[in-house]
Amino acid sequence: MAETKSHHSLCRWTFHAGKGGFVPSDIRKEWGATKIDSASIVRLIKKEIAPRLPSHIELGYEVHYDTEIDEKNASAVADALGETGIYLAMMTPGAHSHFAYGGIASLDEKEKTAAAELGEKAVDLTYGPLARAWHPDPGLAPAFVLWNGSYGYDIATVGIKKMYQNLKENIAALCNYEATKGGKLYIAIEPKPNEGHPALMLPTVASGLLLWYNLEKEFGISRDKKGINKEFGHSEMIGLDHVYDTVEELDNNALLHMHMNSQGNNDGIILGGPGKFDIDHGVRINGMNIAIAGLLATAGYRRWKGHDMQVRPYDSEKQGIDRVVRSILSWEACEKAAAKLDTALLMKHLANRETAKAEDMMRESVVEASAAFREMYK
Numbered sequence: 001m002a003e004t005k006s007h008h009s010l011c012r013w014t015f016h017a018g019k020g021g022f023v024p025s026d027i028r029k030e031w032g033a034t035k036i037d038s039a040s041i042v043r044l045i046k047k048e049i050a051p052r053l054p055s056h057i058e059l060g061y062e063v064h065y066d067t068e069i070d071e072k073n074a075s076a077v078a079d080a081l082g083e084t085g086i087y088l089a090m091m092t093p094g095a096h097s098h099f100a101y102g103g104i105a106s107l108d109e110k111e112k113t114a115a116a117e118l119g120e121k122a123v124d125l126t127y128g129p130l131a132r133a134w135h136p137d138p139g140l141a142p143a144f145v146l147w148n149g150s151y152g153y154d155i156a157t158v159g160i161k162k163m164y165q166n167l168k169e170n171i172a173a174l175c176n177y178e179a180t181k182g183g184k185l186y187i188a189i190e191p192k193p194n195e196g197h198p199a200l201m202l203p204t205v206a207s208g209l210l211l212w213y214n215l216e217k218e219f220g221i222s223r224d225k226k227g228i229n230k231e232f233g234h235s236e237m238i239g240l241d242h243v244y245d246t247v248e249e250l251d252n253n254a255l256l257h258m259h260m261n262s263q264g265n266n267d268g269i270i271l272g273g274p275g276k277f278d279i280d281h282g283v284r285i286n287g288m289n290i291a292i293a294g295l296l297a298t299a300g301y302r303r304w305k306g307h308d309m310q311v312r313p314y315d316s317e318k319q320g321i322d323r324v325v326r327s328i329l330s331w332e333a334c335e336k337a338a339a340k341l342d343t344a345l346l347m348k349h350l351a352n353r354e355t356a357k358a359e360d361m362m363r364e365s366v367v368e369a370s371a372a373f374r375e376m377y378k
């Protein structure tokens with residue numbers, strides 16, 4: 001019997017020459033802006049990554065408008081996606097690249113208007129030349145993700161309330177605009193606590209969910225195809241529990257897309273964790289991810305599993321590609337381990353307060369996942 005299709009998406013921004021700042025900006029020279037573009041990355045994924053993955057995996061692509069994709073190159077990117085059998089999995093307005101004073105939440109009317117127009121142009125492009133790159137299954141239509149890196153602040157004033165109202169009004173307007181195009185996209189908030197401002201609006205999954213309920217109540221925005229882009233590392237940055245986040249997302253039928261990565265310090269090997277900057281390691285094999293994989297399987301989640309990750313600042317192009325492969329296979333391994341876990345026995349142990357035995361089962365699942373990874377990686 002053929003395995004059920006598994007849908008993983010890769011991000012254009014993973015493939016860059018170097019982060020810069022305190023680390024090199026050109027360590028992967030072949031991935032520099034003058035050497036490779038967004039369409040070429042699609043073909044690189046097909047050539048270098050797809051052959052190393054199990055045959056049941058379908059791949060998607062994620063891009064920012066208008067820094068990675070725009071009206072000039074959208075047709076070329078759509079051509080590359082069509083040639084390779086890779087699909088458009090996610091579009092996001094790259095407002096943080098242009099607006100430093102709140103974006104669609106800004107108290108500066110000119111910035112607020114310009115940021116709103118950027119979002120509409122991103123919708124237009126997604127329904128326009130990129131429409132032929134959507135997956136044929138409507139349930140795998142692209143996520144349109146609103147990341148809140150631009151709508152933040154660094155001064156504590158009463159103005160924050162007005163910023164929140166601006167945010168609600170502009171997201172409602174964007175949803176109404178998208179509905180006129182067909183209402184087929186999955187519009188998702190991506191919560192994040194900080195960076196690029198000390199404080200961001202919608203810092204948690206709960207605040208993202210509350211926003212959608214407020215938009216329904218105040219503006220009549222249907223919550224159908226509205227919800228959360230789950231980012232594991234963003235929850236870790238603020239010291240929250242991304243396993244419980246998953247419960248909230250699923251309980252509200254709001255898990256629309258995922259960015260699976262690790263902030264670090266969750267497997268005893270890589271460093272990072274609460275209070276650190278956004279490190280974006282790939283997926284790790286650990287008990288938390290096995291638990292999340294089990295929750296998703298029970299809920300029947302079948303949408304895209306995105307790998308929002310940064311290769312390490314010392315990696316070559318070859319090592320960077322290997323990091324991406326490892327991230328995908330690590331999640332697949334967690335899913336395999338979750339499927340083999342005797343959930344009835346686990347629940348029996350928990351009901352009987354035999355938590356040490358429950359710990360044993362989860363630890364053995366990590367061993368199971370590690371073995372599955374080795375088998376797939378070879």
